[in-house]
Amino acid sequence: MLIAPLLIFVLITFIFPISDMLFRSVENDIVSDTLPRTVVALESWSAESQEAPDEDVFAAFYTDLYLAQEYKTHTRLGSRLNYQQTGISSMFRKTGRRVKRFDTDVYTDQFEELDAKWADPSYWASLMNNERVQKQLPETASSYTAWRELMVEEGDNPDAETPEDFVYTSLYRDLMHLSENGASVRNADVRTAMNAVSGFESVSLKEQFIDAEDDWADPKYWATIKLYSGNYTPGYFLNAVDMEQTINGAEVKPENERLYGTLFARTIYMSLFIMGCTILLGYPVAFLLANISRRSANMLLILVLLPFWTSLLVRTSAWKVLLQQQGVINDILVWSGLIDEAGRLIMINNQMGTIIAMTHILLPFMILPLYSVMQTIPPSYVRAAKSLGANDWTAFRRVYFPQSIPGIGAGSILVFIMSIGYYITPEIVGGTQGVFISNRIAYHISSSLNWGLASALGAILLAVVLILYWLYDRFVGIDNMKLG
Amino acid sequence: MKRSTKLLVTGISASISLTVAAKDLTVVSWGGAYSDSQLKAYSEPYMKMNPDINIINDESSAEAVAKLRAMNEANNVTWDVVDVVASDAIRLCDEGLAMEIDHDDMLAPGVDGSSPEDDFGDLIVSECFIPQIVYSTTFGYRTDKVGDTPPTSVCDVFDTETYPGKRSLEKRPINNMEWALICDGVAKDDVYDVLETPEGQERALAKLGTIKDDVIWWSAGADTPQLLADGEIVMGSTYNGRLFSLIEEKKQPVAMLWDAQVFDLDGWIIPAGLPEDRKQAALDYVYFATDSQRLADQAKYISYGPARLSSAPLVGKHATLGIDMAPHMPTDPKNATNTFLYNYEFWADYRDDIDAKFQAWLAR
Numbered sequence: 066m067l068i069a070p071l072l073i074f075v076l077i078t079f080i081f082p083i084s085d086m087l088f089r090s091v092e093n094d095i096v097s098d099t100l101p102r103t104v105v106a107l108e109s110w111s112a113e114s115q116e117a118p119d120e121d122v123f124a125a126f127y128t129d130l131y132l133a134q135e136y137k138t139h140t141r142l143g144s145r146l147n148y149q150q151t152g153i154s155s156m157f158r159k160t161g162r163r164v165k166r167f168d169t170d171v172y173t174d175q176f177e178e179l180d181a182k183w184a185d186p187s188y189w190a191s192l193m194n195n196e197r198v199q200k201q202l203p204e205t206a207s208s209y210t211a212w213r214e215l216m217v218e219e220g221d222n223p224d225a226e227t228p229e230d231f232v233y234t235s236l237y238r239d240l241m242h243l244s245e246n247g248a249s250v251r252n253a254d255v256r257t258a259m260n261a262v263s264g265f266e267s268v269s270l271k272e273q274f275i276d277a278e279d280d281w282a283d284p285k286y287w288a289t290i291k292l293y294s295g296n297y298t299p300g301y302f303l304n305a306v307d308m309e310q311t312i313n314g315a316e317v318k319p320e321n322e323r324l325y326g327t328l329f330a331r332t333i334y335m336s337l338f339i340m341g342c343t344i345l346l347g348y349p350v351a352f353l354l355a356n357i358s359r360r361s362a363n364m365l366l367i368l369v370l371l372p373f374w375t376s377l378l379v380r381t382s383a384w385k386v387l388l389q390q391q392g393v394i395n396d397i398l399v400w401s402g403l404i405d406e407a408g409r410l411i412m413i414n415n416q417m418g419t420i421i422a423m424t425h426i427l428l429p430f431m432i433l434p435l436y437s438v439m440q441t442i443p444p445s446y447v448r449a450a451k452s453l454g455a456n457d458w459t460a461f462r463r464v465y466f467p468q469s470i471p472g473i474g475a476g477s478i479l480v481f482i483m484s485i486g487y488y489i490t491p492e493i494v495g496g497t498q499g500v501f502i503s504n505r506i507a508y509h510i511s512s513s514l515n516w517g518l519a520s521a522l523g524a525i526l527l528a529v530v531l532i533l534y535w536l537y538d539r540f541v542g543i544d545n546m547k548l549g
Numbered sequence: 550m551k552r553s554t555k556l557l558v559t560g561i562s563a564s565i566s567l568t569v570a571a572k573d574l575t576v577v578s579w580g581g582a583y584s585d586s587q588l589k590a591y592s593e594p595y596m597k598m599n600p601d602i603n604i605i606n607d608e609s610s611a612e613a614v615a616k617l618r619a620m621n622e623a624n625n626v627t628w629d630v631v632d633v634v635a636s637d638a639i640r641l642c643d644e645g646l647a648m649e650i651d652h653d654d655m656l657a658p659g660v661d662g663s664s665p666e667d668d669f670g671d672l673i674v675s676e677c678f679i680p681q682i683v684y685s686t687t688f689g690y691r692t693d694k695v696g697d698t699p700p701t702s703v704c705d706v707f708d709t710e711t712y713p714g715k716r717s718l719e720k721r722p723i724n725n726m727e728w729a730l731i732c733d734g735v736a737k738d739d740v741y742d743v744l745e746t747p748e749g750q751e752r753a754l755a756k757l758g759t760i761k762d763d764v765i766w767w768s769a770g771a772d773t774p775q776l777l778a779d780g781e782i783v784m785g786s787t788y789n790g791r792l793f794s795l796i797e798e799k800k801q802p803v804a805m806l807w808d809a810q811v812f813d814l815d816g817w818i819i820p821a822g823l824p825e826d827r828k829q830a831a832l833d834y835v836y837f838a839t840d841s842q843r844l845a846d847q848a849k850y851i852s853y854g855p856a857r858l859s860s861a862p863l864v865g866k867h868a869t870l871g872i873d874m875a876p877h878m879p880t881d882p883k884n885a886t887n888t889f890l891y892n893y894e895f896w897a898d899y900r901d902d903i904d905a906k907f908q909a910w911l912a913r
Contacts (some may be wrong), residue, residue: 321910
């Protein structure tokens with residue numbers, strides 16, 4: 066009971082947001098939500114045909130796109146698909162502007178000329194209420210319903226407005242279909258119209274689309290829409306491991322586009338290296354702290370904690386001032402004559418910069434657990450070892466060191482897990498060779514807006530951490546870890 | 550202290566009820582000297598005229614697109630007016646996160662009587678975008694490190710023999726790819742036709758590869774001025790206003806290389822789906838802040854060109870330095886002999902693709 070508030074807090078602020086973010090890495094309902102009719106019509110089209118889809122698909126696409134641009138969701142879908150197929154974003158933007166001006170008004174005019182009833186909103190409403198008509202004119206029914214929803218959304222009364230051109234286009238297509246099949250129609254008006262449509266002037270929607278943007282004739286864009294028409298996609302995860310989804314299944318990307326594998330590997334080995342540096346530097350400091358008088362230890366501890374309390378950005382920027390080629394260290398070296406003007410060392414904007422700055426920043430996270438563990442090691446043990454004949458080194462190696470291992474374990478896990486997700490420091494001092502995977506995650510969150518890919522990268526990073534944690538538990542034992 | 554409590558109180562009241570905070574107007578911009586110029590030219594006079602409006606300044610423009618998307622998903626948009634670069638405005642419009650603007654209806658006519666649409670002209674690059682300034686990305690160089698022959702062409706950036714030393718370029722493909730192609734012999738008009746093809750992209754990267762070891766890649770606008778001031782680099786790209794302040798205000802031995810400067814635009818958007826009263830307040834602010842005089846006033850504080858044609862004759866002297874601002878504008882005829890305009894359409898399409906290749910190239 067007592068932990069309920071904490072549990073709820075953790076659930077709301079941690080578990081829910083993280084699962085929501087992770088879910089985005091597979092979520093893909095935007096395509097089927099925005100282009101429901103097109104997705105269905107594309108089922109009968111195969112990308113292997115190497116040809117653009119037929120008129121049926123374009124007609125479905127026309128209705129979908131018309132509605133999408135009314136709801137202003139088409140450009141959003143364009144941006145989404147552009148992550149997979151370059152160029153598709155402007156196709157949606159451009160065509161979205163054109164689609165209202167397609168020549169489909171010829172259908173509207175011809176129906177209205179045939180019978181003025183077709184211009185009557187209430188006639189449409191009553192006709193579309195008839196279940197048999199709905200079944201015989203499926204496309205029209207679907208377009209008309211969508212149009213009504215749009216009217217209501219915009220605050221207009223659908224019973225007082227004539228439907229848009231795309232509804233008449235659907236009606237024409239349904240009636241053509243009926244007349245070609247020689248279907249018998251009971252409703253007299255619909256029958257009259259059905260008999261008349263074969264004499265109607267028609268427009269090809271495929272031509273209209275290609276006229277607006279000739280890339281619609283290219284099957285590769287349609288293949289992308291079809292590939293990503295499912296509600297869930299492995300696409301983001303494939304991209305996160307330098308692969309891509311193609312009509313032939315998952316394929317490895319060409320070499321000049323592979324990036325994430327390198328970055329994951331670099332993040333892990335640099336984090337391990339930084340962890341090693343903090344052990345080497347932190348162990349003697351912690352040892353010293355634990356073995357001097359409490360007063361002096363407290364004084365020294367302040368020195369450890371002082372940088373710990375300083376802003377991360379300030380410390381990183383300070384390293385920049387120290388390490389750059391015209392910086393303090395190089396100036397001193399040149400002044401002292403150790404190097405000449407031309408031989409100024411490059412210590413920043415590369416891996417070295419990241420390692421130096423991060424080791425410094427993370428050092429307290431190694432020293433503090435080490436110190437608190439070392440404090441609990443009774444000095445009498447080492448004395449006992451020595452009195453039994455061990456020299457200093459053996460006493461340290463066989464008696465003191467094994468007892469300090471839980472501190473190393475705790476410090477290592479802390480430092481490693483923190484550095485694997487580090488972002489600011491590598492960004493500032495890492496140049497091109499010293500940046501981590503989190504820098505790309507940040508880019509996709511804030512810059513490219515490809516949140517799906519960012520989530521997939523984050524999910525993989527999380528999985529890597531959990532696996533390493535599991536390995537650690539397996540070989541070292543998590544019970545062996547002590548924070549104090 | 551007073552200000553922070555005010556912020557805190559408004560923050561709390563905004564989260565409880567939006568109507569209580571009706572008189573607050575949250576204006577989001579880039580911070581630094583740029584926000585200061587907007588504060589002095591727009592917000593302070595506006596608050597003087599409308600004492601009941603309290604403008605809250607937020608400096609989140611760099612993450613505006615991501616934050617607006619998050620706010621929109623959480624159904625809690627707390628911003629009223631947002632300053633963004635044009636490419637971000639296009640994306641916000643695409644994502645349905647910015648309101649469509651009827652420029653003629655919602656903005657002030659020019660001081661010369663021209664309609665807003667004529668006055669802004671081609672700079673209205675998106676239905677959601679209200680242009681404010683024209684800025685450019687161009688190079689600055691250390692006058693003391695280039696000998697007697699200062700660089701005159703953007704291609705001198707690629708000439709490490711005549712101009713040895715590091716140079717800084719932005720850590721993204723935009724602009725760099727274009728400059729690389731131009732210096733590899735591609736005619737200015739053909740740049741994007743070439744850059745569309747994988748071969749053209751490889752060609753640009755190959756050209757950049759000739760100086761890869763001499764480049765420090767920047768990601769914040771303040772980086773290049775700092776590197777120039779420290780003497781870390783001989784030349785580097787950044788925004789022209791940053792270089793102006795380095796040269797004229799901080800008196801560093803740096804000069805501008807206007808050649809092949811890339812024009813870009815910055816302006817306002819209003820988030821989509823604001824309640825009616827907040828929308829009206831935002832529009833009222835923008836109406837005032839983008840009239841001819843206000844845009845010209847901003848140029849007193851920072852060397853960015855006003856986006857209205859009718860503002861150009863009104864540009865005067867710098868508020869504190871007292872120097873004429875016109876010759877420091879990227880649009881000044883002497884500076885604008887060789888320029889090109891950021892190609893929004895191209896980069897909207899190719900940004901993700903080329904960026905992936907560019908970053909992979911950087912990591913190699």
